[in-house]
Amino acid sequence: MESLDRRDFLKKSAVTTAGVMASAPVMMSHLARSSPNETINVAVAGIRSRGFTYNGGGHCLNLSKIPNVRIVKVCDVDERLFPEVVSGLEKMTGNKVKTEVDFRRLLDDKDIDAVSISTPDHWHALQTIWACQAGKDVYVEKPVSYTVDEGRKMVQAARKYNRVVQVGTQSRSSPVVHEAVKLVRKGLLGEVYMGKAFVYRFRENIGHKPDGPIPEGVHWDLFLGPAPYRPFNENRFHYQWHWVWDTSTTVFGNNGTHGIDRIRLVMDKRVHPEKIHCAGNLYNRRGSDQEVPNFQLATFEYGDGTILETEVRCLDTNDEGGEREGSLLYGTEGWMYLNYSVFRTYLGRKSEPGPSMTLKDVKPPVEALERLHFGNWIDCIRSRRWQDLAADILEGHMSTAMMHLGNISYRTGRKLHFNPSAEKFVNDEDADTYLTRNYRPPYVVPDVV
Incomplete structure (x- = not known):
């Protein structure tokens, strides 16, 4: 790499507010532009902790704040979690969501456009692959897989079925x-x-x-x-x-x-x-x-x-x-x-x-970094351009x-x-x-x- 004079570099590359604002529209486009009228229906799988609110970083909380995104179902293997989450989402959105214990039933629902996955690590790959095969776009938490082979097959499924698959590496x-x-x-x-x-x-x-x-x-x-x-x-x-x-x-x-x-x-x-x-x-x-x-x-x-x-x-x-x-x-x-x-x-x-x-x-x-990240996913769902994802699968x-x-x-x-x-x-x-x-x-x- 060509060497640079350090003092000149600092003068030319100083971080300024103007510089930050100039780059912001790329990352905040879902907030800056008028949202399309068409609503994207999302199901959230895994609602304990990260899947719900998680100190401001949760899936349900941040998806509920994005215009024209509607959480229609939540899924978890522990039914004891449903009352708090359903009540909380009703307060956030004014809508009462449906519940499901088996992820596969989400895929049968033709009204669901996308799934947001916050389940344990060993489930990430299979749920992502199933969702891609069912024509759903996916947001999946890190780590994306339980094995190396699973991760490669997740990439293959996303490409084969032309799905928008974002990973929860919000940095x-x-x-x-x-x-x-x-x-x-x-x-x-x-x-x-x-x-x-x-x-x-x-x-x-x-x-x-x-x-x-x-x-x-x-x-x-x-x-x-x-x-x-x-x-x-x-x-x-x-x-x-x-x-x-x-x-x-x-x-x-x-x-x-x-x-x-x-x-x-x-x-x-x-x-x-x-x-x-x-x-x-x-x-x-x-x-x-x-x-x-x-x-x-x-x-x-x-x-x-x-x-x-x-x-x-x-x-x-x-x-x-x-x-x-x-x-x-x-x-x-x-x-x-x-x-x-x-x-x-x-x-x-x-x-x-x-x-x-x-x-x-x-x-x-930036009110919530996760909201930028989820917003980027929603933008790419609308544009059908997985190439513009911040964290592609x-x-x-x-x-x-x-x-x-x-x-x-x-x-x-x-x-x-x-x-x-x-x-x-x-x-x-x-x-x-x-x-x-x-x-x-x-x-x-x-x-x-």
Whole structure:
């Protein structure tokens, strides 16, 4: 990359309100233009936490705020959640939504145009593929899949059935992240040789609980879906499914996907890494039902020599430059801390502060980043241009796949060599077995979508 005089660069590339406003219409078009009269009917699947309001970031809450979008059904395997959500949506929209426990019934409803999926990770791929086959557009949470093979088939289904499939990596709709991308690609940091995604978030010990009877209103078979059948256990159900291998993609998939996705965007990584090594363990959880690690550190080496890392610590720990979560980018002329709402740069050998930005600098103000992201999805549904998505399913697959590769290295206990184009490991049949899973009929991802 052509080198730049750092002082001249700072003068030319300073982040100004005018500059932010100039780029905003691309990301806020659903708010700025007159909405078409035609209403888009959406069903939301998975309504606990992220699917409902989720501290302002929930699916139901943000979709209900977009003009001419109507939530017509909500779906969950736990009927006990329906009263609060139905009542809450009626207060938000004035409409009383219908309920469903089986996702497949949503696909039978010809009045539903699109589905928004906030179900557990192990369900994302099958529900997305089914929806595409049924002619529905999809918003699916990260991580997009439970395996690498599932992610590729989701991309294939989206393209084959011409569906608009957005991934819930909402940093890609952030004006802050867009500005960071622009500065780095102009050369502010020099040649970027490394990126690191980190998540230092303490997680409580879930302890041990015995198997028990299935609670009234819980459709346990539908919850397990593609996963092996296990007796009902509270430590395998609401949120605790994150900590057992049958349903979990580990904290790598749950949280690390966000950080690595931002790095891929900034560094314009469009291929998979070729060498992967991950170490870690489950510490201080003797007697716990948790199976997945609470500490992992993975290194991903690319064919061009650049290196990405992901580290998660779910125990007591120090900060990383004063932060507990985010993305770091390292270049020959400086480094950057980046999250969805802020970036800071530090330049030269003395790490002098360079350009920085927060969401508070954006004019007009961003009320909810998720609303921009959902709005981009709705815009693309109307235009039928999946190419204009902020987070197309292919990008979600590429970022999620990295977390899967890290987990596979951890589970096999060795450094792995990966063929990026074939999406297979090099002469390693054992590692290849982790690229897919054994499905429990009838919840089977088809060989051909």
